[in-house]
Structure formats: structure tokens, C-alpha cells
Amino acid sequence: MTADPDAPGDSQLEIIRGLRGVIHAFYLDKEILSELEKEEAKVRAMGNIEVDNQGFKQALERDSVICIVKDPRFRPPPEPTVILMSGEGNVIGEEVFPFTAHKYTSREDVVWLSDGFVLFPTVSASGGEQFVMPPVSFPELNESNGCKDVISCSPAPTSDLMIKKHYGLVDNPKLASVLVAFNRMRGENPSFFQ
Structure with a gap:
């Protein structure tokens, strides 16, 4: 075990801790980020489909990474967190949320894989499919509170x-x-947790 995940933090950490559904929020240290990088490189989905966690890869390029441990009250993400891509780079499926389901309910060119995921069978795919977990916006942190290039990922x-x-x-x-x-942003002190 390392630093206390509930220790007082900087303004960015306290903004996140104030969000509904956040149980814990803490900075990830370099040791765990290195371990996670190795683990994420090995991840596969059912059917041995490759998973490319682009959001995580981009997170490693940022100054600071905060981990939120959340319960179901936390807001949904503003964009899909999982996309199924063909080997040619075409979107052949994506995550659907209750607030985006209306875009697909009357369409006859989609197949509902589950309540939260649709497939586009008319999009060609010739192998090499992969699940992509893109970086997702996180509007609560922004330039007004000293942050830039903000992303989130699962x-x-x-x-x-x-x-x-x-x-x-x-x-x-x-x-x-x-x-x-x-x-x-320039002039902001780096996290004392890293």
C-alpha cells in the first residue's frame, strides 16, 4: 500500500472529490502507472479480440493522472468509452447510453448487441477488428481551474x-x-502526490 488515497489534495483533486458518486479520488504514482501500462498491453476481449486503450496511452503522456473510484451515482461519460473498429479503421459498433439510444431505436441498419452496444452490420470489416477505448472528455477540469489537455479513460x-x-x-x-x-497550465504547481 502506498499513500493514503483520501489524504487532502490540491484544487483539482478536491474538485473531483466533490462530484456526486465519487468514493475516492487520488493521484496515481509512477510505480502503479508503470504496472498498469504492462497490464493494459495484455488485455483482450471475448473471442481474443484486441483491446486498444488509447485513452490510457494518452493519459500516460499527461503531467498528472487522478484515479476516481466511483459508484453508480457518478455521471455517465459524455461520449462512448468503447468503439468496435474494423481493421480498415471503420466504426462497426459503439457504446450506447440511455441519453443516446434515441439515435438508434428506429434504425434498421443496426443490431443491438446489448442495451448498451450497437453493431453496424452494413459497415465492411475484413478481419483485424479491435475494441478501441478512446480518450473521453472530462469537462469538470479545464483552464479555469489550471488544467489543459484533459482526458478521461476507463x-x-x-x-x-x-x-x-x-x-x-x-x-x-x-x-x-x-x-x-x-x-x-503554466504557473500551476505539479502534484505533490507523484
């Missing part, structure tokens, strides 16, 4: 478990992790 379930173990947190299936990464 770690793989195995990475989520690694984070919880590293920081001595209980693995509760009702809680999930989201990572928020950002660069600091």
Missing part, C-alpha cells in the same frame, strides 16, 4: 483491481475506476 477490469490492491482499497463490484489525466 482502465481494464484487471487494471482496476491492480489499482485497488496497490492503494489498499476493497474490491467492491459496485464500484468502478475512471482515470482523469491532464497537463497543468
Whole structure:
């Protein structure tokens, strides 16, 4: 176990801690980020489909990475967190939220894989499909509070478990992790947690 995940933090950390549904929020240290990078490189989906967590890769390029452990009250992401891409780079499926489902309910050119994911069978795919987890915007951190290049992403379930173990947190299936990464504006002090 490393630093206390509930220790007082800087303004960015306190903004996130004030959001509905946030149980814990803390900066990830370089040690766990290195371990997570190795784990994310091994992740595969059902059917041995490759998973490309682009959001996580971009998070590693930022000055600071905050981990949020959240419950179901936390707001939904503003964009899809999972996209199924063909080997040619075409979108052949994507995550759907209750607030975006109306775009697909009357369409006859989609197949609902689940309540939260649609496939586009008319889009050609010739192998090499992969699930892409893109970087997702996180509007609560922005230039007004000293942040730029802000993104969020979801770690793989195995990475989520690694984070919880590293920081001595209980693995509760009702809680999930989201990572928020950002660069600091000029004049902002770097995090004292890293």
C-alpha cells in the first residue's frame, strides 16, 4: 500500500472529490502507472479480440493522472468509452447510453448487441477488428481551474483491481475506476502526490 488515497489534495483533486458518486479520488504514482501500462498491453476481449486503450496511452503522456473510484451515482461519460473498429479503421459498433439510444431505436441498419452496444452490420470489416477505448472528455477540469489537455479513460477490469490492491482499497463490484489525466497550465504547481 502506498499513500493514503483520501489524504487532502490540491484544487483539482478536491474538485473531483466533490462530484456526486465519487468514493475516492487520488493521484496515481509512477510505480502503479508503470504496472498498469504492462497490464493494459495484455488485455483482450471475448473471442481474443484486441483491446486498444488509447485513452490510457494518452493519459500516460499527461503531467498528472487522478484515479476516481466511483459508484453508480457518478455521471455517465459524455461520449462512448468503447468503439468496435474494423481493421480498415471503420466504426462497426459503439457504446450506447440511455441519453443516446434515441439515435438508434428506429434504425434498421443496426443490431443491438446489448442495451448498451450497437453493431453496424452494413459497415465492411475484413478481419483485424479491435475494441478501441478512446480518450473521453472530462469537462469538470479545464483552464479555469489550471488544467489543459484533459482526458478521461476507463482502465481494464484487471487494471482496476491492480489499482485497488496497490492503494489498499476493497474490491467492491459496485464500484468502478475512471482515470482523469491532464497537463497543468503554466504557473500551476505539479502534484505533490507523484
